[in-house]
Amino acid sequence: MARHEELRHALSRRGMLGVAAGAGAAAMLGTAGSATAHAAPVPGADAAARPGRGRSPIVPPGRLGIQLYTLRDQVARLGFGPVFEELRRYGYEEVEFAGYTQGTGPITLGALKRLLRDNGLRAVGSHVGYHSGDPAAYTFATQLERVLDDAAELGLPHVGTPNSPARYGNSVDAWKRAAAEFNTYGAAARARGLKFYQHNHAEEFGFATDRPEQRLYDLMMAETDPSLVYLELDVYWAYSARHRFSTRPDGTPDPLDPLEYVKRAPERFPLFHVKDGEHDEAHRDGYRMTDVGDGDIDYRSFVTALARGNRRKYHHWLVERDDAPDAVANPAGSFRTARASAAHLRGGGGC
Numbered sequence: 001m002a003r004h005e006e007l008r009h010a011l012s013r014r015g016m017l018g019v020a021a022g023a024g025a026a027a028m029l030g031t032a033g034s035a036t037a038h039a040a041p042v043p044g045a046d047a048a049a050r051p052g053r054g055r056s057p058i059v060p061p062g063r064l065g066i067q068l069y070t071l072r073d074q075v076a077r078l079g080f081g082p083v084f085e086e087l088r089r090y091g092y093e094e095v096e097f098a099g100y101t102q103g104t105g106p107i108t109l110g111a112l113k114r115l116l117r118d119n120g121l122r123a124v125g126s127h128v129g130y131h132s133g134d135p136a137a138y139t140f141a142t143q144l145e146r147v148l149d150d151a152a153e154l155g156l157p158h159v160g161t162p163n164s165p166a167r168y169g170n171s172v173d174a175w176k177r178a179a180a181e182f183n184t185y186g187a188a189a190r191a192r193g194l195k196f197y198q199h200n201h202a203e204e205f206g207f208a209t210d211r212p213e214q215r216l217y218d219l220m221m222a223e224t225d226p227s228l229v230y231l232e233l234d235v236y237w238a239y240s241a242r243h244r245f246s247t248r249p250d251g252t253p254d255p256l257d258p259l260e261y262v263k264r265a266p267e268r269f270p271l272f273h274v275k276d277g278e279h280d281e282a283h284r285d286g287y288r289m290t291d292v293g294d295g296d297i298d299y300r301s302f303v304t305a306l307a308r309g310n311r312r313k314y315h316h317w318l319v320e321r322d323d324a325p326d327a328v329a330n331p332a333g334s335f336r337t338a339r340a341s342a343a344h345l346r347g348g349g350g351c
Helices: 004-008 023-028 069-078 082-088 110-116 140-155 172-191 216-223 235-244 256-263 302-307 309-313 334-347
Strands: 064-067 095-096 122-126 160-161 195-197 229-234 273-275 276-279 286-288 316-319
Touching: 023 216, 064 069, 069 082, 069 095, 069 235, 069 334, 082 110, 082 334, 095 316, 110 140, 110 160, 122 140, 122 195, 122 316, 140 160, 140 172, 172 216, 195 273, 229 235, 229 256, 235 256, 235 273, 235 276, 235 286, 256 302, 286 334, 316 334
Parallel strands: 064 095, 064 316, 095 122, 122 160, 160 195, 195 229, 229 273, 273 316
Antiparallel strands: 276 286
């Protein structure tokens, strides 16, 4: 599609028609200043930005972030500037992009960098589609160099995909083929001083169609080069996978412990999605999403296991709630999700 049309297209993380302002987007007229509306103050927001009442923070200082997909409705309505202002008030320090427009209209990468700087935020990653049937789509498979150009221009340390490696199916050979492509993207990213990563959902922890004893996530980790391909563990979806995939298709028990993956290779997991859910056996996923601190997911064990010594500066903890803009699932709204989750993680509330 034409560059100006591509910039206007919002990224759907599940649809994965990636969007970004490219290296040539600086010539466009869209700027951060086009967003003139400002977010209405959220009650208690300033208090939420302060550690809570003498309790120790759960997330290490300087490492509280949020995946902007959580706030996609507010970004589309208000623009990045007002949303970043709110995030600063809540005490966030880092963000992860889910596209560089998210429905706001044209905006240059330089304008995004200024907005981040003006609000004391660091961008630590970005979700970009793995592949698409459209050869002009903004994905790793179709526009690798442009994806890396944009990430480098924004100063991102990481750039990755939220897509499963199931591009060619769920057989062992299909995942080996995808793993080889991931290695290629990782090598290209490393040459630019970046780290390529993959973000999981539950299905990555399922089993190969032709070898039901082979867990797919294990296969991906084995077939990708650990110096080239990194992983962003979504704690919620990993716990959902434990609910769904702790038994092989033939009925053989195969217990799944997400934390063990991280303990075995902590250097492969620079990024985490801190996402909470209330346990519900009747739900397919085993949980229903909640704001962080309101559910039963044991995300705190991951922080405790890794937030020690030098590792405190290596790992990044990003709040996310997929259904935060859903008025039925979350009537309090996505700003409330961001504020309450930050207050909990900064104030050390119980899990």
